[in-house]
Amino acid sequence: MEKIKITPFQFFTLIVLLQLGSAIVISPGVAAKQDAWLAILLGLSGGVVLFLIYSYLYHQFPELSLTEYLPKILGKHLGWFIGFLYSLYFLYIGTRVLRDFGDLLVTAIFPETPLFIISLLMVLTIVYVISLGFEVLSRTGEFYLLLLMFIGFVVNFLFLMSGEVELENFLPILGEGWMPVVSAAFPRVLTFPFGEMIVFTMILPYLNNRKAVLKVGLIGLVFSGALIIFATMMNIAVLGIDIVDRATFPLLSAISKIRIGEFLERLDALAVISLIVGMFFKIAIFIYAGVLGTSILFKVDKYQKLLMPICIIVLISSVSIAENISEHLREGLEIVPKYIHMPFQVYIPLLLLVITVIKNKVSGNQKDKSKN
Amino acid sequence: MRLKNSKKTQQISSPSEQNGKKKPSQLLLNEGLEAGNNYFKKSLDQNKKIIKDIVGETSDLIEHELVLSSDPLIKGVVFSINGLVDKQQVGQFILKTLLDDKLKEKLVSSKSSLLQKIEKQILTVNEVTLETESDKTIHALLSGKSILFIDGIDQAFICATIGGEWRSVEEPTAEIAIRGPKDGFIESMSINISLIRRRIKSPKMKFEVIQLGKVSQTNVAITYMKGIANAKVVQEVRDRLNKIDVDEILSSASVEELIQDKAFTLFPTMLSTERPDVVANSLAEGRIAVIVDGTPFVLIAPVTFSQFFKSAEDYYQRPEISSLIRILRYIAFTLALLGPSLFIALLMFHQDLIPTTLVITLAAQREGIPFPAFIEAFIMEVTFEILREAGLRMPRAIGQAVSIVGALVIGQAAVEAGIVSAAMVIVVAGTAIASFTTPAYNLAVSARILRFGMMILAATMGLYGVTLGLIVLIAHLASLRSFGTPYLAPFAPFIPEDQKDGLFRFPLWSRKKKSILSNENNPLDTEKGLNATQPSETGDTK
Amino acid sequence: MPKWIAFVLSLSTFLILSGCWSAVELKDLSIVSAIGIDKLDNGDINVSFQVINASEVTGQQGASRGASPTSVFSSSGKTIFEAARKATKNVPKPIFPPHLNLVVINEQFAKEGGLLKTLDLFGRDNELRTNAQVMISKGTDAKSILMVQSPVERVTAEKITTKMENLEKISGENIVMDIDDVTSALTSKGKELIVSGIQISGDKEAGQKKENIQQSKPNGILEINGTAVFKDEKLIDWLNEEESKGVTWVLGRIRSTIDNVECNGDPDAIAIETLKSNANIQSMIKNDKPSIQITIQQEGSLGEVNCGKDFSDPQAILDTEKLLADEIKKTIESAISTAQEKQVDIFGFGDVVYRQHPDSWKKYESNWSEMFADLDITIHVQAHIRLTGMKINSFQHQKK
Structure with missing residues (x-):
């Protein structure tokens, strides 16, 4: 473990960046059509419950990260194995997000550039920044969150100015009943993006203010949830649900709609910059968590030593993970949430929670008995 | 005025002499001075020889032999370096007093020793120190002081007669403020110190002078406000300066290069300014200034990225205008x-x-x-x-x-x-x-x-x-x-209080607290940062 | 430190190796401003590109050779894509379509359902922006429209699109439809598509010559005329200007238009300029039968008064407001009756029903066209004359 401390604000920043990284690219919850906001809200409440579990586990072992306390709960070997799976899981998500990003950039902006080069440059940047330490990553995050907020403010202001916002796109509310909303929220919106908070179980011990974890975590989660709802609904208001549903990059399509006067048009660059920045932080946080987990499990003193090899693996697997974009998207939408996200984000933490609660009870009882 | 200031400097510098002085003296010794560090003898001729052997045949060494009294015969000699001394002072306060006719009576009449008489009663220079070692004396001589030897006394009288020609205090050339003060630093450290001292009349302000450069023996002053500046950072500056091991220090730029945190970066991590008001302001905020003799640029540390976007003018304009600019x-x-x-x-x-x-x-x-x-x-x-x-x-x-x-x-x-x-x-x-x-x-x-x-x-x-x-x-x-302060502060890490003088400049009345970046109560983990980035380690960081 | 150097070295190596795949010089691109799609007699599809000659448009000193500001290249093939590919062979530099702002589709082709085919291509190509306006060439082929040389604004496509935007604002007789609007109308079940038409007025051949822009009165000019109505992705009929305006009223897109009302027997004596309008459409379900209520709120000012009415009398204004409301209502009714006759819901009433009564909509969805035809529609128009211009009464009134 690095000897570093991050401030509660930096923790907040990282949460928001991690959550927004996804919201910029896709509009979560659009499976519920114009009721996306309800789906996101449901997903968010689920996410809050999950985070309560994570922070409870953290408070049991405030000095330790997930891969360190897993053996303490599950026993040495099983815990180590699950911890290893978690490291792989973080790297796998990093890989998937990298692929998402690469595909998007290739289709939207650089049609002739090989996917490999796009991903390579991103990975190189990530290697550089992570090698400077997690503190640097979080400070960079603070700077870029301010930038993204500024861009977001400008873009939304321009949306309103351009007169493209049509609030009637939100109607009807619950036209199909609750079913589509619930099925959009669980497991998809729950696991992506809100369940991804699991990655912070690796980072929580760095926080310099232990009491703030729960508060800041929840504030960050709710704040980013609100931003995601706002962003998604803005896309729907501007484009209409049909186009949002079909678009590969709804924000880009929405921004390209802005046309004020003869000059303020073609502001796609703002969407592209947000995309690159958001994705950078998302991938970087996951890769960091994965690399950190691996270095803890294999008792490597400096995680930097593992950084390069692991990143090369991530790069190569991100390119070869799927033959084409449709295959990749299908996996991402159907298989991954159910069979990968749910176990790692929900089932295992729940199991851990149950075990620790029982353990605490048992030991509490024993204490009581010994007292008697 | 000049004398007064230089005197102050010396006095204040005295505490630092324990850690500052040892090294230079040894260094000087190593510099091929075959005579080594000699102690002065009672004989005037021997003392003269010591000086001449070390300083050698150089045309700017002025030697003035005196006969203080013919009966008993008391001879003396005054050494000084042409151009570095204030000739008027030497003439008026040393030569004239020593050659005064009434001197004989004084010398004869008084009962105390000759040495004490000359030091306490005769010399009218306002700062006289006694020295027994040759290399310290020569350093004083080369700094512009006059040296007096009296036959029969195995000590040298060092008279502070520093003078000579300096560029006068002018308007700064690189940093111009329209409404601000118009004085700028010059090449003389003592004058520069006086310019700062005039702005902050606080006893908390300390100047620690050390000599850097094995050959050049440049005076470098560490300046800070005791109790406001973070003591750890001050110590760090001291340590880094003491680690400097080069032959000459000719400007503050070389000092900056030698003590900055990271060896390979395009970004300056110390601010250099030629404005006394900027230095005074920084000192008051708890920063540390490094004044190098012979350069009109004073270094300020620790500084953040935002510091480089602040001009002195900002504080002389209305806050709204400054913020927008x-x-x-x-x-x-x-x-x-x-x-x-x-x-x-x-x-x-x-x-x-x-x-x-x-x-x-x-x-x-x-x-x-x-x-x-x-x-x-x-x-x-x-x-x-x-x-x-x-x-x-x-x-x-x-x-x-x-x-x-x-x-x-x-x-x-x-x-x-x-x-x-x-x-x-x-x-x-x-x-x-x-x-x-x-x-x-x-x-x-x-x-x-x-x-x-x-x-x-x-x-x-x-x-x-x-x-x-x-x-x-x-x-x-x-x-x-x-020097331990994160460079992007107060933006990253985000420090709400310091936003008042970051991207914007809030009105002065709204800034109740000082910048928290550099003072004692710094919330950031400065100490760790210091250790992580010491110059000796910069070589092998990634 | 070696790590650091290795990083920089590897980065720069890859940068040099990666070398500008997608980079292209601006001067090596043919900037396309408009695309025209025609169907030939033999069933092939003809795609025409209007390419901008940049130096002619800006009139750069020295660079201008006195050539026409735009050139049209076209080619035909079995599919649109094939035709477009062939056409690029004729264009001297690679086609660069992101600055496209007009798509003209042949009337005949649109009648055979060509719009959907075209749009599919547009949706896939990342270089195409969906902001381009779509129009139907009326009475002529799309290629000829692109070939007309237009005075004042040098690039024809740009001229048309700016004109369209202005027309929508000042007359309300046309509706700007970009590719996204068209797609969403085509995919929506509760709304049928309408697209503006464009035609050449005057001498078609002469209009395509460069001399056309050198004359103070051009021989052939482009004219925006009529609104094409689509049903099941096929063009079925044209609305006239009056009916188009009715549609625009219902859609609430009128920003400024002139309506004439009767005064002292003269049917067009008073002209009223609309400054603001707002349309509110409500749907109601009674006895399982939907009905629509349209409320139009209009605010305007007197533009021209050619009769002796005394407008200092508030009653006169109230009377005129009533006349205006009737006038607007008539316009809207004509549009609605035309639409109902043809069973095309160009107003999007179906969408309104869907938004307000999603449960009932499921029942109507399948046979909405028939239901629309005998839909019960009530129209309320609230006309307000807020301003009387710079003077209150007309000269005729003062003479009395």
Whole structure:
């Protein structure tokens, strides 16, 4: 473990960046059509419950990260194995997000550039920044969150100015009943993006203010949830649900709609910059968590030593993970949430929670008995 | 006045002599002084020989033999260095008093020893110290003091008669403030110290003088406000300065180079200023100043990135105006850094992002241009850098001619000949002007260099390259520390209280607390940062 | 330190190796401003590109050769994509379509359902922006429209699109439809598509010559005329200007228009300029039968008064307001009756029902066209004359 401390604000920043990284690219919850906001809200409440579990586990072992306390709960070997799976899981998500990003950039902006080069440059940047330490990553995050907020403010202001916002796109509310909303929220919106908070179980011990974890975590989660709802609904208001549903990059399509006067048009660059920045932080946080987990499990003193090899693996697997974009998207939408996200984000933490609660009870009882 | 100040300096410097003085004396000894560190003898001739052997045959050594009294015969000699001493003082306060006719009576009549008589009753110079070792004496001599030997006394009288010609205190050339004070530092440390002292009349302000440079023996003063500046940072500055092991220190730039946190970075981690008001302000905020004798530039540490965008003028203008101008500076800096690269990215990759009317105009302009946009921009930027360099080093009259030729050649002829497009000239010129708005010259230089890197990124990967380059740049800045203080503070890490003098300047009445960055109650983990970035370790950081 | 150097080295190596895949010089691109799609007699599809000659448009000194500001290249093939590919062979430099702002589709082709085919292509290509306006060439082929040389604004496509935007604002007789609007109308079940038409008035051949722009009175000019109505993705009929305006009223897109009302027997004596309008459409379900209520709120000022009415009398204004409301209502009714006759819900009433009564909509969805035809529609128009211009009464009134 690095000897570093991050401030509660930096923790907040990282949460928001991690959550927004996804919201910029896709509009979560659009499976519920114009009721996306309800789906996101449901997903968010689920996410809050999950985070309560994570922070409870953290408070049991405030000095330790997930891969360190897993053996303490599950026993040495099983815990180590699950911890290893978690490291792989973080790297796998990093890989998937990298692929998402690469595909998007290739289709939207650089049609002739090989996917490999796009991903390579991103990975190189990530290697550089992570090698400077997690503190640097979080400070960079603070700077870029301010930038993204500024861009977001400008873009939304321009949306309103351009007169493209049509609030009637939100109607009807619950036209199909609750079913589509619930099925959009669980497991998809729950696991992506809100369940991804699991990655912070690796980072929580760095926080310099232990009491703030729960508060800041929840504030960050709710704040980013609100931003995601706002962003998604803005896309729907501007484009209409049909186009949002079909678009590969709804924000880009929405921004390209802005046309004020003869000059303020073609502001796609703002969407592209947000995309690159958001994705950078998302991938970087996951890769960091994965690399950190691996270095803890294999008792490597400096995680930097593992950084390069692991990143090369991530790069190569991100390119070869799927033959084409449709295959990749299908996996991402159907298989991954159910069979990968749910176990790692929900089932295992729940199991851990149950075990620790029982353990605490048992030991509490024993204490009581010994007292008697 | 000058004397008074130099006296103060000496007095204040005395505590530091324990850690500062030992080394120089040994160093001097090693410098091939075959005589070694001699102790003065009772014989005047021997003492004279010691001095002459060490200082050698040099024409600026003035030797003035005196006969204080013929009966009993008391001879003496005064050494001084031509040009470094105030000749009037030597004449009036040393020679005249010693050669006074009434002196004999004094010498004879009084009962106390000769040494005490001369020191306490005769010499009218306002600072006299006694010294028995030759190398310390010679250091004093070479600093401009006068040395008096009296036959029969095995000690040297060192009289503070520092003088000689200095540039007078003038308006600073590089940092100009319209409403601010007009005095600027000069090459004399004692005068520079007096300029600061006049602004802060607090006993908390300390000047610690040490000698740096094995050969040059330059006086370097560490200046801080005791109780306001973080003691750990002060100690760190002291330690780093003491680690300096070079032959000569001729300017503050070399000190900066030797004690900065990271060896390889384009960004300055110490602020250098020639304005006493800026130094006074920084000291009051808890920063530490390093004054180097012989340079009109004083170093300030720890500083943050935002510090380089503050000009002294900001505090003499209304806060609203200062805030707006500061924002303008940040925008201009971004332009100076990214202007050409964004233009290249748009022209080579993202033609769809340019408004239609503009794209038609640009396309029409570029129709006959033989180079790709990147090469064109590169040629223009290099030409501009050449012109700037040529204009800078030329005598002022020729410098103007250079700029006229440059403007005509680049601006007019190149466009008319169809070698570069008019739009590119506008972009490059705009960038150049934007780069002049950064108040700190050394930061503007970093932007100039990074601009080329960004241009290459833009030419290979367009906007993607530029954005990634910017992420790397910000991460690099975030990884920098200036004597423990994170370089991007107060933006990252975000410190709400310090926002009052960051991007904006809040009115003075609203700033109840001092900047928390550098003082004792610094919430940031400064100590850890210090350890992580000591100069000795910079060599092997990643 | 070696790590650091290795990083920089590797980065620069890859940058140099990666070398500008997608980079292209602006001067090596043919900027396309408009695309025209025709169907030939032999069933092939003809695609025409209007390419901008940048130096002619900007009138750069020296660079201009006195050539026409735009050139049209076209080619035909079995599919649109094939035709477009062939056409690029004729264009001297690679086609660069992101600055496209007009798509003209041949009337005949649109009648055979060509719009959908075209749009599919547009949706896939990342270089195409969906902001381009779509129009139907009326009475002529799309290629000829692109070939007309237009005075004042040098690029024809740009001229048309700016004109369209202005027309929508000042007359309300046309509706700007960009590719996204068209797609969403085509995919929506509760709304049928309408697209503006464009035609050449005057001498078609002469209009395509460069001399056309050198004359103070051009021989052939482009004219925006009529609104094409689509049903099941096929063009079925044209609305006239009056009916188009009715549609625009219902859609609430009128920003400024002139309506004439009767005064003292003269049917067009008073002209009223609308400054603001707002349409509110409510749907109601009674006895399982939907009905629509349209409320139009209009605010305007007197533009021209050619009769002796005394407008200092508030009653006169109230009377005129009533007349205006009737006038607007008549316009809207004509549009609605035409639409109902043809069973095309160009107003999007179906969408309104869907938004307000999603449950009932499921029942109507399948046979909405028939239901629309005998839909019960009530129209309320609230006309307000807020301003009387710079004077209150007309000269005729003062003479009395």
